[in-house]
Amino acid sequence: MDGSSGGHRLTADTESPPADEPTALVSASRELEDVSFSAIVDAEHESRVLWATPGGLEVVGQGVAARLVAHGSDRFDRVRAAADRTFAGLTHDGPHVARPRAFGGFSFHDEHESGPPWTGFDAAAFVVPRILVVRSETGTWLTAVANEPEAAQERLERWYDRLAELPAMQPSGTGPGVESTRRTTSQAAWTEQVEAALERIDRGTITKVVLAQSLSVALEEPIDVPGTLERLRRQYPNCYRFLIGPDAGGTFFGAPPERLVSKRGTHVETEALAGSVPRGETPEADDAHAEEMRDSEKVQREHGLVVEAIRDQLDPLASVDVADQTIRRLATIQHLQTPITATLEDDRHVLELVEALHPTPAVGGVPPAAAWETIRDTEAFDRGWYAAPIGWFDAAGDGEFAVGLRSGVASDDTVTLFAGSGIVADSDPDDEWDEVQLKFRPILDELR
8 A cells, every 4th residue: 555754644434334325415515724635635445536637626535425336338327327326315515616526437448357456446436535625716625425414514523623733735755766667568579569550550450559558666665645646746737636546455646638528517628639749858849849740640640530539429419619739748748639629419427428438549549449459459468447537527417537647556565657659550669669658757757
C-alpha cells in the first residue's frame, strides 16, 4: 500500500461497509475554511478518491456510502441501472456543487479480472463516498452521506471538527526515489509488435492501432501518492488529476491530458488528442516542433482518424460541432488537439456517452473491434484501467470522464507505469519507441 510523508492521517468511520444494493441516500453539506485534501485521501485500507479538473474543480472522498460493481460486456448498462437504484431516493441538503457523486472507472477490456498489479480493480467499479470535500470557485464544502438524516448530520459535524484541526496545506515532499525499472517489452520485441501491426494495416484489417508498454518501477521508499499528485499539479496545471484507491489493493493515479467526455444537461464536450512531439528548449525550437507536427502527413492522418471516429460515435446521439485544430502544450510534450462539442437530442446518462466513445482511436484504434483484437493478440501485459474511462456521475446522469493516461498503479514499493503510441501505415518502430519513453516521463520524473 502506498505510504505517506504528510504526518496527518484521518482514519475512516468504523461502521461496516454497505451492501451493493444500498437504501436511499441522504446527504448534508457545510461550508469549510480551506483544508488539506491530502489528509483525507491518505487513509490505508479505506476507499478513497481524488478528482481534479483543469477548470479548477477539486473533489476528494473517503469511505463507501454505496458501491456499484459490474463485469462483462454489459457492464456499462449494469452500472447505469445500479446508479438509478442508488440515487433514486437521494435527498441532498446543500449546494449543488457539493452534491453526492459516484467516482470510479472501467477497465480497458471487458474481460478484465482483478489481479496484480490491478488487485482490487474490477471491470467496472464506482463508489459514492461517505465523506466528500469539494473545492470550486464558489468555496470549499464538506458533504456527509448516509442512509438516515440523523446519521448524515452526525457524520458531518464529526468530520467538520476533525478537519478543523488540520493545517490547510501539507508539504508535497519529494519523490520516493527509483531503485530499478523493468520493462515488459524490450525494444526488439516492440519492433516485432509494431511490424506485425503494420502487416495488418497493409492487409487492410486495421487502419490504426495504439500499442502500449508497461514499466515496473521499484522504489527506494514507499510512495506518497497524494504528494506525488500535488507535485504533478504544479508541473501540469492544465491536466486532470485522479486517484482511485479501493479499500484493498493498489492505488491508480495519474495526470491525464485528455478529457473523454463531460455532460451537463444536453450539452456535451469532448476532444480529439492525437499526435505528439517533444517540447523545445527554446520558444523557437518549441514552435519548430509544433510546425513539424502540423505539417506531418502521418500525424495529421492519425489525428484525423480520431476526429472522424468521435464524430461517428456521437452522431447517433447528438448534433456534433468540430472546432478548429490547436496545439496542446504540456511540460514535456505537445499534441494536436481538436475540441468537439455536441447537443444531445434527448437527455441521456453520461455513461451512455462514455460507452459510445470508449475506446477512442487515440487509445484503441480503427476499426475498434479489430484494433481491440490486435491489442489483445500483441501486448504482453494487462492494461487494467490504463487508457480507460475514469471519472464521476451524479443523480441526474451528468458527469465528467478523463482517459486514464499518464498514469500508474502503486502497490507496496512498486509503481507500474503505462504509455502507448498510435501505429499507422508509415510508422517507424524506433520513432514510436521514443514516443512511448517520452510519455513515461510525467510520472517517472516525479518518482525519482
